[in-house]
Amino acid sequence: MTNISTSNVYRDRMDFAKIYASIPIPHLIEVQRKSYHRFLQMDVPPAEREDVGLQAVFNSVFPINDFRGTSSLEFVEYSIGNWQCKCGNLKGLSYLRANCEECGKLIVNSPYSPDAGTCRHCGARNEIENPRCEFCGGTVDLNAKYTVEECQERGMTYAVPLKVTVRLVVWDKDSETEGKSIRDIKEQEVYFGDIPLMTDNGTFIINGTERVIVSQLHRSPGVFFESNPARTFILAKIIPYRGSWVEFEFDQKNIMYVRIDRKRKFLATTFLRALGLNTDADILRAFYHPVTVRWEGKTLYRSLGRDLIGTKAAEEIKDPKGKSVLVAKGKKIVEGLYNQLVKAGVQEIGMEIEALEGALSVAEVINQETGEILVESNVEVTPRTINTLSESGIDRVEVIFPDKEDVGVIISQTLAKDHVKSQADALIEIYRKQRPGDPPTLETATALFEGMFYDPRKYDFSKVGRLKFNIKLG
Numbered sequence: 455m456t457n458i459s460t461s462n463v464y465r466d467r468m469d470f471a472k473i474y475a476s477i478p479i480p481h482l483i484e485v486q487r488k489s490y491h492r493f494l495q496m497d498v499p500p501a502e503r504e505d506v507g508l509q510a511v512f513n514s515v516f517p518i519n520d521f522r523g524t525s526s527l528e529f530v531e532y533s534i535g536n537w538q539c540k541c542g543n544l545k546g547l548s549y550l551r552a553n554c555e556e557c558g559k560l561i562v563n564s565p566y567s568p569d570a571g572t573c574r575h576c577g578a579r580n581e582i583e584n585p586r587c588e589f590c591g592g593t594v595d596l597n598a599k600y601t602v603e604e605c606q607e608r609g610m611t612y613a614v615p616l617k618v619t620v621r622l623v624v625w626d627k628d629s630e631t632e633g634k635s636i637r638d639i640k641e642q643e644v645y646f647g648d649i650p651l652m653t654d655n656g657t658f659i660i661n662g663t664e665r666v667i668v669s670q671l672h673r674s675p676g677v678f679f680e681s682n683p684a685r686t687f688i689l690a691k692i693i694p695y696r697g698s699w700v701e702f703e704f705d706q707k708n709i710m711y712v713r714i715d716r717k718r719k720f721l722a723t724t725f726l727r728a729l730g731l732n733t734d735a736d737i738l739r740a741f742y743h744p745v746t747v748r749w750e751g752k753t754l755y756r757s758l759g760r761d762l763i764g765t766k767a768a769e770e771i772k773d774p775k776g777k778s779v780l781v782a783k784g785k786k787i788v789e790g791l792y793n794q795l796v797k798a799g800v801q802e803i804g805m806e807i808e809a810l811e812g813a814l815s816v817a818e819v820i821n822q823e824t825g826e827i828l829v830e831s832n833v834e835v836t837p838r839t840i841n842t843l844s845e846s847g848i849d850r851v852e853v854i855f856p857d858k859e860d861v862g863v864i865i866s867q868t869l870a871k872d873h874v875k876s877q878a879d880a881l882i883e884i885y886r887k888q889r890p891g892d893p894p895t896l897e898t899a900t901a902l903f904e905g906m907f908y909d910p911r912k913y914d915f916s917k918v919g920r921l922k923f924n925i926k927l928g
Contacts (some may be wrong), residue, residue, distance in 0.1 A: 464549040483656040486667075488568045490652045496596070497564035497612075499547050500531035508532065512618070514911050523634075527642035530641065534649060536597045541590040566596060580631040602653050609662035612650040620644055620847060675919025678928050692923075697787040697913030698906045702723075710868045714906070718887040723865070723872040727880035728903055733830035734869055735817035741865045742854040744816045748842060750800065756805045758795060761858040762787050769804040771795065807837050813853040814866055815839075821846050832869050 495508035503509045509532075516529035538545040550564045554741070556578035563570055563582050571580045584593040598614055605612040621641040626636040650658045657664045675695040681688045702722060704710040710722035723737055731737045738744070746757040771781040779886040780798060781791055795803075812834075819829040828842055829835070835853050843851060856863040873879050878896050883898035885892075892898075907913050915923070 467586060479896050482548060486656040487652060487654075491566065493570060494649070494776060496534035497537075497547060497550055497566055510567060516620075523625070524627055525624045527623065528623060530619040530621050532616060532618045532646070533643075534616055538597060539587040539590055539594055540592040541587060541658055543587045543589050544585065544594050546594070549585050552580065552584075554578055555580050573886070598651065602659055605659045606662050606664070610659075611648065612659035613650045613660055616646045616649045616743075618646045619645050644749055665823055674922070675916050676922030693919070693921055695914045695916035697915075704868075706869050708862070708864050709871055710864050714888060718890070720887050721868055721872045721874075723869045724874045724880045724883050727874060727877050729907075730877070732877045733817075734875075737865065737869060738814075738816050738832065738854055741861045741924065742816075742856065743850045744854055746802075746850055746852050747805070747810070747813070747835070747840075749844065754805045754807060754809075754840075755802045756809075757802050758792075758800055760792065761855045762803075763789055763792050764858075765809075767803070768806045768809065771800060771803050773798050774800060782860055799912075807840075810835055810837065810840075810853075812855055812857045814856060816852040816854055819843060819848060819851060821848075832866055 464768070471903055493894045495507060495509060505513060508905055512529045512532060516527065518527040520526070537547055537550070550562065551560050552563050554560065554561050554573040554576065555575060557576040559573065559575045560573065560579060563580075563584075566576065571582055573580065586593055596614065598612070600608065600610050602612055604610070621639060623636060626637045626639040627634050640737065650660065652658060653664075655664075657666050659665075673693055676691065677695050679688070679689045680691070690705060692700040692702075697716050701713040701716070702710060703713070704722075705721070710726040711719040712722045713719045725750055726737050726740075732739055743761065744761050745759045745761065748755045766784050766786050767781045768783070770779050770783050772778065773780055775798070780795060780800070783785060785791075787795075815829045815833050815835050818827055818831050820827055828846055828848070829839055829851065829897045835851060839851070843849075854866075856866045874883055880900040881903050882894045882896065885894040888902065905912055
């Protein structure tokens, strides 16, 4: 009978690859353990914790202020579990600290830390033993109510208590000077709940069952565009990392609407007014390139603008510094000629009255003597408009040409349909759409809008979202 050697049960792995791996395959379970340990930072004193994980979550939520501003709840620190020896003589995380043998700085020597004994400053590996209790002979450790095996047998969850220390500050507010003075401060440790612990296998014990974390798909922050095949419907979404979604859509009539958190839609210009573009002129100047049209008798002049590219010169355009002709009459102005006009310092050129077709006024034109509004904002400018202004002693008007702009007529037509004319009215209109049924006031409407888009604790676009936003929109 042949004797079979059992000294080497596992065979040696042979590698026939022609390209050898220069980086070893990472320990994937160790990656999970390090990530969760960095999230909890349970063996790190509160003063040494980084602003990541659970610490960052508490810092983003607190302080919590009441509506009248007379009290606030502040976050102080949190603790996970009870760190002590078996008899309770040694307590606290200070017994899990030691000095690095190379650089002398403090290092973490916790049994739950994947990098226990490794100095994060110089990277040296230290073989250090934590102090032992003179009574029980044990070291400081995390005292869990049940071990992993006991939790599996009893159907329990392998977890430790999470306690948060909060501070309540009550203020006295002076009604005349609006000044605040501290009336009372109370600090207390509050039991927040049980937080599960990760086992050495990178799993959790929940009700006696071993479970793992499955990564959830998360919509990346940024700006996204959608449309149907016929392009009768176009949608733009601004998705933050945390906060309200904003969707822009426009219909076949070139009217743009906005939805916040997929609720009732309202005009996009109302949303722009709430953001700070208060007047019609502010909105038009933000999306179009205004052109100043000036007249002397029956001769019209206009300022230089990019809308001239692709049009023909109404008359000769001469160099203001000399007598040379830069563009002949009737010649088409292309990109190169336009740049040459800008470089030569040409401020305005002549134009024909027919070139006013499609022009819209930017701002209101008011007769300073009578106070009468001669031309309203976002209305068509015609030869009759020029005559009316001339009779009132006005010799220029600021216009835009939406048909010649990349934006098109969407903003101007949406603005024409918008009956909201101030920022306060815009905030109240948005409040009605977001909170139907609640009586709106300017104070509550402003608080709602600023809380949705201006509070960093409620709205965070993140660095990734800002990068993708800039890449998509240039």
